Amino acid sequence: MSTPNSQRETSFFKDDQLVQSPVSSPSLHESPTSSPSLSPSFQNLKDLNGPRLPSQLTQNDTDSMQAAPSRETNVSTKKENTTPPRPSTSTSPNASSLTSSDSSPVPFQLNPQHKPQRMASEGYFAMPKQVSSLRTEYRPASLHHVPSFHSPGDSTPPSPLMLAQSMKRKGSTMSIPGQTSSVYSNPNSEGEGAGPEEKLVIIMVGLPARGKSYIVNKLVRYYNWLQYNCKAFNVGNHRRKQAFHGHDDASFFDPSNPETSKIREDMAMNTLSALLDWFENENGVVGIFDATNSTASRRKAIVEHLKNVPYVTTLFIESVCNDEQLIAANMRMKLFGPDYKNMDPEKSLRDFQERVRLYEQKYEPLGKFEEDLNLRYIKVIDVGKKVVAFNIRGFLAGQAVFFLLNFNLSPRQIWVTRHGESLDNTMGRIGGNASLTKLGKQYGEDLAMFIETKRAEFQDRLFFDVTRESNLMNHGNLSFQGKTYNSSFNNLYSTEHAVSTPIELDPEDEEKIIKPFSVWTSMMKRSMETAAYFDDEQYDIKAMRMLNEICSGICDQHTYEEIKNNYPDEYEARALDKLNYRYPGSGGESYLDVIYRLQSVIVEIERMKHHVLVIGHRVITRIIIAYFLGCRREDIAHLNVPLHTVYCIEPQPYGTNFYQYNYDPQTRTFTRVPFHV
Ligand SMILES: Nc1ncnc2c1ncn2[C@@H]1O[C@H](COP(=O)(O)OP(=O)(O)OP(=O)(O)O)[C@@H](O)[C@H]1O
Numbered sequence: 001m002s003t004p005n006s007q008r009e010t011s012f013f014k015d016d017q018l019v020q021s022p023v024s025s026p027s028l029h030e031s032p033t034s035s036p037s038l039s040p041s042f043q044n045l046k047d048l049n050g051p052r053l054p055s056q057l058t059q060n061d062t063d064s065m066q067a068a069p070s071r072e073t074n075v076s077t078k079k080e081n082t083t084p085p086r087p088s089t090s091t092s093p094n095a096s097s098l099t100s101s102d103s104s105p106v107p108f109q110l111n112p113q114h115k116p117q118r119m120a121s122e123g124y125f126a127m128p129k130q131v132s133s134l135r136t137e138y139r140p141a142s143l144h145h146v147p148s149f150h151s152p153g154d155s156t157p158p159s160p161l162m163l164a165q166s167m168k169r170k171g172s173t174m175s176i177p178g179q180t181s182s183v184y185s186n187p188n189s190e191g192e193g194a195g196p197e198e199k200l201v202i203i204m205v206g207l208p209a210r211g212k213s214y215i216v217n218k219l220v221r222y223y224n225w226l227q228y229n230c231k232a233f234n235v236g237n238h239r240r241k242q243a244f245h246g247h248d249d250a251s252f253f254d255p256s257n258p259e260t261s262k263i264r265e266d267m268a269m270n271t272l273s274a275l276l277d278w279f280e281n282e283n284g285v286v287g288i289f290d291a292t293n294s295t296a297s298r299r300k301a302i303v304e305h306l307k308n309v310p311y312v313t314t315l316f317i318e319s320v321c322n323d324e325q326l327i328a329a330n331m332r333m334k335l336f337g338p339d340y341k342n343m344d345p346e347k348s349l350r351d352f353q354e355r356v357r358l359y360e361q362k363y364e365p366l367g368k369f370e371e372d373l374n375l376r377y378i379k380v381i382d383v384g385k386k387v388v389a390f391n392i393r394g395f396l397a398g399q400a401v402f403f404l405l406n407f408n409l410s411p412r413q414i415w416v417t418r419h420g421e422s423l424d425n426t427m428g429r430i431g432g433n434a435s436l437t438k439l440g441k442q443y444g445e446d447l448a449m450f451i452e453t454k455r456a457e458f459q460d461r462l463f464f465d466v467t468r469e470s471n472l473m474n475h476g477n478l479s480f481q482g483k484t485y486n487s488s489f490n491n492l493y494s495t496e497h498a499v500s501t502p503i504e505l506d507p508e509d510e511e512k513i514i515k516p517f518s519v520w521t522s523m524m525k526r527s528m529e530t531a532a533y534f535d536d537e538q539y540d541i542k543a544m545r546m547l548n549e550i551c552s553g554i555c556d557q558h559t560y561e562e563i564k565n566n567y568p569d570e571y572e573a574r575a576l577d578k579l580n581y582r583y584p585g586s587g588g589e590s591y592l593d594v595i596y597r598l599q600s601v602i603v604e605i606e607r608m609k610h611h612v613l614v615i616g617h618r619v620i621t622r623i624i625i626a627y628f629l630g631c632r633r634e635d636i637a638h639l640n641v642p643l644h645t646v647y648c649i650e651p652q653p654y655g656t657n658f659y660q661y662n663y664d665p666q667t668r669t670f671t672r673v674p675f676h677v
């Protein structure tokens, strides 16, 4: 193993060259423990001893909290007679705990004397009932969170007139990550006097099998991770629920059939209405209308349907694919989808090809119609090899462009782990910049060997995936990069001594198999020391400040017990809303602050086509895994991510595979365990 590398903060991004993504054919080797298409519920992962959230409080607790004023304004609410929820205790060995040592779960208790104080320095925001007076920056997710601009202590709600007047007075500012001032900043504002936070309707456009739903699923995950309430409304799902004879074959999509065309138009508009209802009833912020929307007349009807809806802006996203090989691969994927499940594959493929042909007859790409109406749109061509953006305005629409410039389909592995055990971990102290213990160093050394092994295994899988279609179907052994493979593909083995035929691959195929491997650490000793055992000839090792652990401000280097005793208000305030709670003191952060600090890391991981290992911290690991899991907001800060555990994330054409490996310091081995999806 190499000697520890000298680490220095490096510039994070290389020049972003948009390159065509290689064709990805699903790798059907190692079966994941998770359903690749479903974001896991991860109830098992939840921090069972963690802070009790409002949603976890018992009726009795909630009743006692009802004692607070009926409508939370922005003044501190003395929790009169609040009987704190009973500490949750758990004997489950897997239950994570609030101690940082992760060795012995400590039941979490709210301090009964706590009376959270409103912090003068923070903005005043209407808050959900239980967290009304937390020290926090709260970013309303929808119109329903309105600012209250009257003096502290005034518990009467603002009148509509007051509200309207106060809004006129307030200039609109971009709702940018980590913003701490404006409540109703309008993410799509284009100047003074904009209304309250606007909503964005994203309308997908594209022929079947162009990746629309794939893009939609990634955008939904990305916006929700950024804490913008986002949901997809797929017309195909709506249709399948109403399929008259269980299945709609290609004729249903014939544009020359007036009856089925009417049915399809009605279904599309009904789905769009469901999206608007969601805006209204569930505080939606970004609604994605997922359909082919393949004609200007359809898109005109959509614009008409939306034009009288207040505060709604639109963004069309078209996925165009000229790569015949990718289209053919996509069509093959469709045979596993809901339209053709358990049906004859050959017949299904022909039917789907006929459906595409019927759509192609009338297909009108985004262009003059939308530009004449000044409608915002993005064209994604060949998975981002080329992107055309027209009249993009507003923060939320800009986020879509930023994301769509940076995703790809290339099979690779994303590894995430915390640093090895540090001296502070052994003492239960948070934050700090301690070095590793002997055990922590051992973990780092063994981690390097484990990743090396998994890297080689994945390369073997890629070799078979990439060469499966080529001339390798002859019988005999093959040698590639010094390894010999059994070309029968029925099992994955390589032997140094078998007689083999050297195989030469073209550079494009070779690039798909031999992938670089990045190792990213924070600038904290415990993280960089864990990476010290990776060979910097074989791994691109980078240290970056944005991966630093959450800053706990005045609580830095404290144990949770000391925080509970020295800062009981803070302790309870954080327990009630770890996501939004920001530690007081210089540099103090909330989970939300760290989410926005990690935004560019997430987008870079999405952009990369090669492997990466992030050696982070507890909060960093939670937030990265939460992104790929598509976690619910209230769960992000409670994922159970103990020390000496490695997570592997493999993006798939439909969904994501997750693997988990636990380290055994006695045997110095890593064992794959169920990811608890
Ligand atoms: N930008 C893209 N261009 C082409 N193919 C893509 C793109 N993004 C993802 N894909 C691939 O397209 C395949 C099919 O994607 P998806 O099901 O989302 O198509 P679709 O356009 O929604 O089809 P349909 O309209 O029939 O629902 C996915 O398996 C994915 O690997």
Ligand SMILES: O=P(O)(O)OC[C@H]1O[C@](O)(CO)[C@@H](O)[C@@H]1O
Binding pocket: 098, 099, 100, 101, 425, 428, 429, 430, 431, 432, 549, 550, 552, 578, 617, 618, 619, 637
């Ligand atoms: O958000 P939680 O559950 O307090 O965990 C974050 C803490 O975990 C640690 O990384 C390990 O103790 C601390 O440095 C950090 O403050």
